[in-house]
Amino acid sequence: MMLVYDHPLSPYGQKVKIALAEKGVPFETRLPDAIGSGASSGEFQLASPRGEVPALIDGDAHVFDSTIILEYIEERWPEPPLLPAAPLERARVRMLEDVMDTHFEAITWGLSELRNFGRGEGPLAEGMFERGLSQLARWFDWLAGELGSRTWFNGERFGWADLCVVPFVNGAVGFGAAPTGALAGWLDRANARPSVIACTRAAAAVAFDSEAVSLDAVRNAMEQGLFKREYRDHRLEWMVKSGGLEIVADGLTKSNIRFIDPFPVQT
Numbered sequence: 001m002m003l004v005y006d007h008p009l010s011p012y013g014q015k016v017k018i019a020l021a022e023k024g025v026p027f028e029t030r031l032p033d034a035i036g037s038g039a040s041s042g043e044f045q046l047a048s049p050r051g052e053v054p055a056l057i058d059g060d061a062h063v064f065d066s067t068i069i070l071e072y073i074e075e076r077w078p079e080p081p082l083l084p085a086a087p088l089e090r091a092r093v094r095m096l097e098d099v100m101d102t103h104f105e106a107i108t109w110g111l112s113e114l115r116n117f118g119r120g121e122g123p124l125a126e127g128m129f130e131r132g133l134s135q136l137a138r139w140f141d142w143l144a145g146e147l148g149s150r151t152w153f154n155g156e157r158f159g160w161a162d163l164c165v166v167p168f169v170n171g172a173v174g175f176g177a178a179p180t181g182a183l184a185g186w187l188d189r190a191n192a193r194p195s196v197i198a199c200t201r202a203a204a205a206v207a208f209d210s211e212a213v214s215l216d217a218v219r220n221a222m223e224q225g226l227f228k229r230e231y232r233d234h235r236l237e238w239m240v241k242s243g244g245l246e247i248v249a250d251g252l253t254k255s256n257i258r259f260i261d262p263f264p265v266q267t
Contacts, residue, residue, distance in 0.1 A: 002027035005044050005055040007035060008202040011105060011167035012066035013054040018163040019070055021195035023077045049263035052230070067097060070160065082160040093154060096146060097164040104139050106238035107132050108171040113239075115175070117229065118219045119247045128242050135242075136177040143169075144183045152186070158193060166190040170200060225255035232259050 002020065006013035006029040013029075020027050032044040032053065040051040048055035048064040056063045056072065063072050074082055083090050111132045113119040120128060143165065147153055153161035169179065169187055179187055190196055221227040231239065231248065239248050251257035 003057040004029045005032050005047060005057075006053050007031060008199070008206040010053050011108075011171055012052075012101070014167035014199040014203070015066045015163055016054045016056065016069050016073070017199055018166075018193075018195045019073050019082060019160075021198060022082065022158070022163070023073060023080065025073070025077055045264065046266060049266075050260055067101065070097075070164075074160075082154075082163070084155050084159070089155065093159070093161040093164075096153060096161050099142075100164055100168045102234040104136075104168050104172075106234035107135050107139070108168060108175065109235050110238045110242065110244070111175045113229065113247075117222065119251075120244060124243065124246070128244055131242050132238075133175070133177050136172050136175075140172075140177070140179045140183060144179070144181060147182055147186055151189070158190065162186075162190055163195075166196055167199065222256040223254060228256050228258040230259070231257040 002025060004013065004016055004020070004027050006017065008014075008029075017027070017029070032040060032048075032051075033042070035053070040048070043057070044055065045051070047057050047062040050064060052064065054064075054066055054069060056069045058072075058076070061072070063069050070082075084093060111129060114125045114129050114132075119125070150156075152158050153165055166187065169183075170191070173179075173187075178184070191200065218227060222229075229251075231251065236248065239245070248257070
């Protein structure tokens with residue numbers, strides 16, 4: 001059975017699970033041990049030397065990074081195809097995925113840092129949160145333009161582009177940023193698909209269970225450097241450009257943010 005190391009709240013993991021479901025490929029999911037600590041070991045480390053979800057294990061194959069996993073899935077199970085047929089359309093879809101994985105995700109991740117993990121406080125956090133919502137509104141305008149008159153971002157049917165957009169837009173909605181017009185209609189259609197419903201239900205279940213866990217306990221673990229959040233690439237850029245440089249400096253001092261180290265040698 002295909003194994004996907006995953007966290008139900010990860011939009012990157014949701015991309016992979018939606019793709020597998022749309023292909024009709026059976027799989028099971030597993031939450032890595034010590035997730036959030038910045039440490040990984042065993043089979044998960046072998047599959048994902050960056051210590052990130054998702055990671056896919058297919059027999060002897062170990063694949064990390066959601067985009068590379070999607071490419072593996074598409075080549076391993078070509079039917080039904082998730083990518084459009086024309087080269088230019090494929091490029092358009094891949095560019096859309098890149099935007100969502102980087103620029104868009106950085107904002108929703110940053111809003112989670114502020115609201116769920118208590119980064120910053122008072123006017124600093126409030127101002128950054130409002131800037132994030134304003135940025136999301138502008139990205140919604142861009143997405144609406146990319147959708148245009150299409151039923152799906154992918155074209156005539158749901159595919160790669162749609163599964164790469166819907167987890168991130170749903171994440172934005174969770175922070176009170178809701179799309180309107182044609183983009184809202186697309187979101188309703190995407191959220192009605194069984195593959196997406198399964199992911200949103202799993203995410204909701206984890207979010208509900210998390211309410212039983214004291215946020216004070218999580219923040220206390222962060223203060224002690226026992227819980228680390230990954231600050232790399234566009235996430236770090238968003239923090240700095242949105243006014244959170246002191247949050248980054250504080251996280252470095254308390255060792256509750258992490259970056260990627262050289263990969264361990266596999267034996």
